[in-house]
Amino acid sequence: MSTTAEARPEAPLPHGKPVGAGRGRPVGRFELWAWLFMRISGLVLLFLAVGHVLIMHVFEEGVDRVDFAFIQLRWASLFWKTWDWLMLVLALLHGVNGLRMILLDYVRPGGARRAINGFFVILGAALMALGTIIVVTFDPSKWPMS
Amino acid sequence: MSTEIKRKGRFGPLYKGHEGQYSWLLHRVTGLAIILFLFAHVVDTAVVGWGPDAYNRVASVYHNPFIRMLELGLVAAVLYHSFNGVKIMLIDFFPRLTRHIRFLDIATAVLFVGSMIPITWIMGSAIVELLLEG
Numbered sequence: 001m002s003t004t005a006e007a008r009p010e011a012p013l014p015h016g017k018p019v020g021a022g023r024g025r026p027v028g029r030f031e032l033w034a035w036l037f038m039r040i041s042g043l044v045l046l047f048l049a050v051g052h053v054l055i056m057h058v059f060e061e062g063v064d065r066v067d068f069a070f071i072q073l074r075w076a077s078l079f080w081k082t083w084d085w086l087m088l089v090l091a092l093l094h095g096v097n098g099l100r101m102i103l104l105d106y107v108r109p110g111g112a113r114r115a116i117n118g119f120f121v122i123l124g125a126a127l128m129a130l131g132t133i134i135v136v137t138f139d140p141s142k143w144p145m146s
Numbered sequence: 147m148s149t150e151i152k153r154k155g156r157f158g159p160l161y162k163g164h165e166g167q168y169s170w171l172l173h174r175v176t177g178l179a180i181i182l183f184l185f186a187h188v189v190d191t192a193v194v195g196w197g198p199d200a201y202n203r204v205a206s207v208y209h210n211p212f213i214r215m216l217e218l219g220l221v222a223a224v225l226y227h228s229f230n231g232v233k234i235m236l237i238d239f240f241p242r243l244t245r246h247i248r249f250l251d252i253a254t255a256v257l258f259v260g261s262m263i264p265i266t267w268i269m270g271s272a273i274v275e276l277l278l279e280g
Contacts, residue, residue: 021241021244022237022238022241022242022243022244023237023238023241023244025238039234039235039238039239042228042231042234042235043235045228046228046231046232049224049228050224050225050228053220053221053224053225057217057220057221057269058221058265058268058269059268061272062269062272063208063214063217064208064209064272066205066208067198067201067202067205068194068197068198068201068202068205069198071194071201075194088188091180091181091184092184092188095177095180095181095184096181098177098178098181099178099181102174102178123185127185127188127189130188130189130192131188131191131192133195134191134192134194134195137195138194138195143197143198144198
């Protein structure tokens, strides 16, 4: 694979950059921070979300064993509470920013763009608040152990 | 190479049809699917705050074999998005790797398919058992 790529004469690609120059990075304070955030949160979510999916949905009976008693036991541990809360916050920010990127590509009129983006930002913020309240206030000892 | 550039995409304005086009599209589609599911998933998990009766009623949705097939799709989406995300970070932080983009695209696909084989087996047999039960 690499030998054929190396052997080819280094003509500029259609976008005018030489082969191997990499991709551009966004210009502007907010966009550059958003770009960096996607990569950092993506790296953390690689462990949090893939771990979560494998534990909860694939191994050891997967979702078949998930019921209230299971959560009660799981959220008795500060480790899993922290894991789930961090995943909640990072995944919502990563996902809502991803939606914004898609929107920039497909929706042109500024008003519609702002309206749809605003809707997802508010939805994301509301769900982040709901999830945070539930994770922080959930007290396993409040409910009878089954 | 030149013939490839001249060839028009079959889907209108979509880009030429290199491997990268499909990984770009898959990254977008899987990301969209995951965030839309996440919106619902935060709400269904939040029901634990209302105690065992409420939560177990919500969790019983996951005993439906059709929902379980969607769940398999979700796992696939998370894995593909993760592996392809690593590829994106590699080429963004080590720009010279764009020379080997074709290899990286294929490696990502192989890693994804390879990991989905045992996962499909594990989750698929649970779905078959559910179908046989009910």
